[in-house]
Amino acid sequence: xxxxxxxxxxxxxxxxxxxxxxxxxxxxxxxxxxxxxxxxxxxxxxxxxxxxxxxxxxxxxxxxxxxxxxxxxxxxxxxxxxxxxxxxxxxxxxxxxxxxxxxxxxxxxxxxxxxxxxxxxxxxxxxxxxxxxxxxxxxxxxxxxxxxxxxxxxxxxxxxxxxxxxxxxxxxxxxxxxxxxxxxxxxxxxxxxxxxxxxxxxxxxxxxxxxxxxxxxxxxxxxxxxxxxxxxxxxxxxxxxxxxxxxxxxxxxxxxxxxxxxxxxxxxxxxxxxxxxxxxxxxxxxxxxxxxxxxxxxxxxxxxxxxxxxxxxxxxxxxxxxxxxxxxxxxxxxxxxxxxxxxxxxxxxxxxxxxxxxxxxxxxxxxxxxxxxxxxxxxxxxxxxxxxxxxxxxxxxxxxxxxxxxxxxxxxxxxxxxxxxxxxxxxxxxxxxxxxxxxxxxxxxxxxxxxxxxxx
Numbered sequence: 001x002x003x004x005x006x007x008x009x010x011x012x013x014x015x016x017x018x019x020x021x022x023x024x025x026x027x028x029x030x031x032x033x034x035x036x037x038x039x040x041x042x043x044x045x046x047x048x049x050x051x052x053x054x055x056x057x058x059x060x061x062x063x064x065x066x067x068x069x070x071x072x073x074x075x076x077x078x079x080x081x082x083x084x085x086x087x088x089x090x091x092x093x094x095x096x097x098x099x100x101x102x103x104x105x106x107x108x109x110x111x112x113x114x115x116x117x118x119x120x121x122x123x124x125x126x127x128x129x130x131x132x133x134x135x136x137x138x139x140x141x142x143x144x145x146x147x148x149x150x151x152x153x154x155x156x157x158x159x160x161x162x163x164x165x166x167x168x169x170x171x172x173x174x175x176x177x178x179x180x181x182x183x184x185x186x187x188x189x190x191x192x193x194x195x196x197x198x199x200x201x202x203x204x205x206x207x208x209x210x211x212x213x214x215x216x217x218x219x220x221x222x223x224x225x226x227x228x229x230x231x232x233x234x235x236x237x238x239x240x241x242x243x244x245x246x247x248x249x250x251x252x253x254x255x256x257x258x259x260x261x262x263x264x265x266x267x268x269x270x271x272x273x274x275x276x277x278x279x280x281x282x283x284x285x286x287x288x289x290x291x292x293x294x295x296x297x298x299x300x301x302x303x304x305x306x307x308x309x310x311x312x313x314x315x316x317x318x319x320x321x322x323x324x325x326x327x328x329x330x331x332x333x334x335x336x337x338x339x340x341x342x343x344x345x346x347x348x349x350x351x352x353x354x355x356x357x358x359x360x361x362x363x364x365x366x367x368x369x370x371x372x373x374x375x376x377x378x379x380x381x382x383x384x385x386x387x388x389x390x391x392x393x394x395x396x397x398x399x400x401x402x403x404x405x406x407x408x409x410x411x412x413x414x415x416x417x418x419x420x421x422x423x424x425x426x427x428x429x430x431x432x433x434x435x436x437x438x439x440x441x442x443x444x445x446x447x448x449x450x451x452x453x454x455x456x
Contacts, residue, residue, distance in 0.1 A: 006208065007274035013212030014219050014282060021223025033224045041221035047214025050207045051288040054200055056158045058291050059313040060171055061197040066309030067175030068190045075422075076179070082421055083311050086414045087319040088355065094249055094321035094406070095354045098328030099347055101245045107238040107329075108336025164287060165317045197309075204291040211275070211292075215282040222397070238392070242329045242399050246322055246406045250277075254413040262420045264301075272300035272428065273412050280408040284400045289408055290316045296412070303415050304424035311418050315411035320358040322403025322410075327354045327372045330392050334376065337391060350375055 020040070024032030070076050151157035151166035158167055178186050258269050270277075276293040283289060294312050297303045303311075331350050335342050342350075357371040373389060419425035 006211065007271075007278055009212040010215055010275055010278040010282075013214075013216040014278065017216040017219030018223055020216070021220040024220070024224055036220050036224045040217050042217070044214050044217030044221060047207070047210055047217070048283055048285070048288050050210075051283070051291055052285075054203055054207070055287050055290055056164070056167060057196070058200045058204075058294065059164060059167055060158075061193050061200055062294060062305070062309035063168065063171045063313050064175055064178070064193045065190075065197045066306045067172070068178055068186065068193070069306045071179065073176065073179055076176070079307065079310050079418065079422065082418050083314060083414065086417055087315060087410075090253075090410050090414060091319065091321050091324050091355050091358050092351075093253060094245075094325040094410075095328045095351045097245045097248055097253075098242075098325035098354075099332060099351060101241050101248075102329040102332035102336075103342075103347070105237065105241050106336055107241045108333040108338075164313070168313055168317060200291070201295065204295050208275070208292060208295075211279060215278070218282045238329070238333050239399065241333070242326050243402055245325050245329060246402050249321060249325065249406050250409050254409050257413050258416055262416050262425060264416070269301070269413075269416075272296055273409065276408055276412070277405050280404040281401045284397070284404050286316045286320075286404055286407045286411070289404070293408055293411060297415050300428045301412065301416060302426050302428040303419040304426065307419040307422065307424045308415050311415040312411055315407075315414060318358070319411055319414070320407055322406030323371070324354045324358040325406065326399055326403050327357065327375050330372055331375050334391055 021036060024036050026032075028035060067076060070079070149165060149169050151163065151170060154167075154170055157163045157170070178189060255266050255269050258264055259266055273293075273296055276289055276296045279292050280286065280289040290312065293316070294308055297312060298305050298308045328350055331354075332342065332347075353375045357375060372392075376389075416425060
C-alpha cells in the first residue's frame, strides 16, 4: 500500500481545518467560535511553538557545521557574496513585479470614499500601534540597524526569535574563530555541533508528524477569527494584485531560475518543497518554517548540507521577497486610494526603500506592516499614515500567509543556485532512501515467493 506523502497530509489538514471552521461558524455561531478558539487553536499554537523552539538551536548547529565543513575562509566569503548577491537580485525582481502590477492595474482607484472611511475607522487603533513602532525604529539613528547586528548578550538574543540576525552574526564570528584555530583543537567543538545538528534534524522529523493536526488547528482558528467578508470584497482587486504578483514569483520566476541554472524539472522542484510551502502558508512565519525548509532542501532537493546550513538561515532573516513585493503594491494602492499621483522618482524611491527594508524586516515586531510605514514615510508628507495603514490591515493576515510562501520558495531556489555554483548540488538523499527501501521490498517479495514455492 502506497504511503500518503507529507504534502498531501498537510493539504488534507488545511482543507479540513477550513471546513471545520466554516461549520463552527454556521452551526455554532459565537459558541462555535469560542469552541475553536479555546479547544482547537491551542494545538496549532503548540505546533508553532515547537517549531520556533528548535529554530535557534537549528541555526546555531547547522550554520556552525556548514562553516566548519568549509575548512577555508576564502570559501566562506565566496558563499557569502554569492548568497547575498542572489538574495538582493531576487528581492529587486520582486519589488519590480509588485510596482509594475500595481501601477498597471491601479487597485486603489476603485475605492470609494465611504468604503475607505469605514475601513479606516475599523482599523485606526491597530494602525496607530504599527506607526508608533515604526517611529521608534526611525528615531534610533541611521546606523542603528548596523549596531543591532551585534548582540550585547547572546543568551538574550537567542531567546528572542525576532533577533535571529544577531544570533547568525555571532555564529559566523564564532565559525571564523573555529576555522582559525588548529584542526586538532577545533575537532571536539566541531564534533559536538555535528552531533547536535543530527539530533535537531531528528526532532524536526518528529515534530512534522504532527503537521497535519497543527495546520488543521491553525486554519480552523483563522476562519472563525476572520473579520467581515465584505471587507475582503472591498479590497479584492488589491488582494488580486498582491496574490498575482506573488504567484508570478512563486510559480514563474523562482522555478525558472531552478530549471535554467540547475537543470532540474519544474514539477520536481515543487514536489520536493511542497511541505515547507504549505507549512509557510499555515504559519505565516519563515522562522517557524525554517527547520522544515532545511530538511526538504537537503533531503529532497539535493542541496549539500554545507550550503543549505549557511544559505537558508540567512535567507529566513534577510530575504523577504514576498514582503517586499507586498510593500510595493500596498504603497501604490494607498497612494491611489488617496488620489496621490506618484512620479517615477517616487516609484524608484519605493523600490529602493523596499529592498533595504527587506533586510531589516525580521528584526522588528509586526514586520511587514511596520516596514510599510517606513516605505510610505519617504514618499510624501501629504499621505496620512494612520488611515493609510488602516486601509490595508483588514486583509493583511491572508496576504501574509501567501507572501511567506514566496519568502520560503525564494530561499530554497537561491540555495539551489548557490549549491550549483560551488558544485554542491547532488541527488536528493530521500531519493536514495526511497530506492533502497523499494529494493528491500522487492527482495522481500522475492524471498516470500521462494518460500511459498518451497512449501508447495
